[in-house]
Amino acid sequence: MKALVYHGPGKQSWEEKERPKIKEETDAIVRITKTTICGTDLHIMKGDVATVIDGRTLGHEGIGTIEETGKAVKNFKRGEKVLISCITSCGTCDSCKKGMYSHCVHGGWILGNTIDGTQAEFVRIPYADTSLYHAPVGADEDALVMLSDIFPTGFECGVLNGAIKPGDTVAIVGAGPIGLAALLTSKFYSPSSIIMIDVDDERLKRARSFGATHTVNTAKENAEESVMELTGGRGVDAAIEAVGIPKTFELCESIVAAGGHIANIGVFGEKVDLHMERLWSRNITITTRLVDTVTTPMLLKSLEAGNLHPEALVTHHYKLGEILKAYDTFSHAKDTKALKVVLEG
Ligand SMILES: [Zn+2]
Numbered sequence: 001m002k003a004l005v006y007h008g009p010g011k012q013s014w015e016e017k018e019r020p021k022i023k024e025e026t027d028a029i030v031r032i033t034k035t036t037i038c039g040t041d042l043h044i045m046k047g048d049v050a051t052v053i054d055g056r057t058l059g060h061e062g063i064g065t066i067e068e069t070g071k072a073v074k075n076f077k078r079g080e081k082v083l084i085s086c087i088t089s090c091g092t093c094d095s096c097k098k099g100m101y102s103h104c105v106h107g108g109w110i111l112g113n114t115i116d117g118t119q120a121e122f123v124r125i126p127y128a129d130t131s132l133y134h135a136p137v138g139a140d141e142d143a144l145v146m147l148s149d150i151f152p153t154g155f156e157c158g159v160l161n162g163a164i165k166p167g168d169t170v171a172i173v174g175a176g177p178i179g180l181a182a183l184l185t186s187k188f189y190s191p192s193s194i195i196m197i198d199v200d201d202e203r204l205k206r207a208r209s210f211g212a213t214h215t216v217n218t219a220k221e222n223a224e225e226s227v228m229e230l231t232g233g234r235g236v237d238a239a240i241e242a243v244g245i246p247k248t249f250e251l252c253e254s255i256v257a258a259g260g261h262i263a264n265i266g267v268f269g270e271k272v273d274l275h276m277e278r279l280w281s282r283n284i285t286i287t288t289r290l291v292d293t294v295t296t297p298m299l300l301k302s303l304e305a306g307n308l309h310p311e312a313l314v315t316h317h318y319k320l321g322e323i324l325k326a327y328d329t330f331s332h333a334k335d336t337k338a339l340k341v342v343l344e345g
């Protein structure tokens with residue numbers, strides 16, 4: 001079979017690789033029908049993720065059909081269409097029993113990290129019963145792929161941790177795919193305003209079409225002043241960080257209202273200043289989280305009911321064999337206006 005293989009920073013190739021086989025009785029082999037590229041894959045390509053070694057097939061998002069199952073797999077049969085969770089969960093360890101699948105001692109984020117991933121014609125999924133979901137009949141396939149990672153991530157790390165309630169004011173810093181997923185899922189709770197903050201007018205325009213009530217371009221205006229003006233000097237009830245650099249986190253610290261939440265989604269590579277000299281008396285909550293994908297069943301139901309349209313984030317389609325071109329498009333998002341690129345097997 002063919003797979004997208006990492007060969008060290010900046011080096012990847014679409015090459016022939018041995019087809020994965022069942023290793024444990026709880027495994028399933030899935031034939032990939034659609035997959036996508038994540039911002040995390042770009043971090044890996046830069047060499048930022050030390051656990052990814054030379055020879056690793058990348059990718060942790062995808063949908064497909066069951067090709068083969070191990071003897072112990074009960075919920076899935078050959079030929080069934082499935083959604084692959086970016087988080088592998090054994091379902092029985094202490095973390096899994098707490099609903100914290102991201103820290104499963106046998107799983108967590110391993111796909112396209114410590115085991116071969118989904119950017120290939122076939123993938124082996126460990127603990128298939130608890131790491132795969134049945135695809136709803138007739139569901140839009142582009143929409144479904146968005147539920148592997150970015151929608152549970154935006155929703156759990158941003159919206160749920162941000163404790164968004166009806167009437168709240170929300171600011172989302174970063175209008176990339178994750179920030180936009182947080183925007184779309186924040187609407188479940190009817191906030192009174194959603195302020196989207198980014199440096200790219202094109203992405204802000206898209207955010208407005210998705211329901212942002214206000215947008216702030218930090219390249220052109222002082223974001224703190226703009227948000228304070230929009231909120232009558234109060235700040236926001238929820239400041240969601242979806243970038244992952246000190247400047248954007250510190251912006252969240254300066255725009256959070258008394259009693260508000262800073263919900264971090266961004267992946268950080270460096271330390272950030274915590275301005276306790278200002279925040280000590282502000283009754284705020286700061287949260288961090290790696291997506292657990294515990295809300296995937298709920299998001300699937302919302303999708304089925306027509307209350308969520310994740311496919312709106314898909315800007316480009318390629319054949320799986322054109323994946324190097326897709327990486328190029330995705331990594332030059334500013335010029336190509338790419339949000340999510342979908343690869344078809
Ligand atoms: Zn991802």
Ligand SMILES: [Zn+2]
Binds near residue numbers: 090094095097
């Ligand atoms: Zn577990």
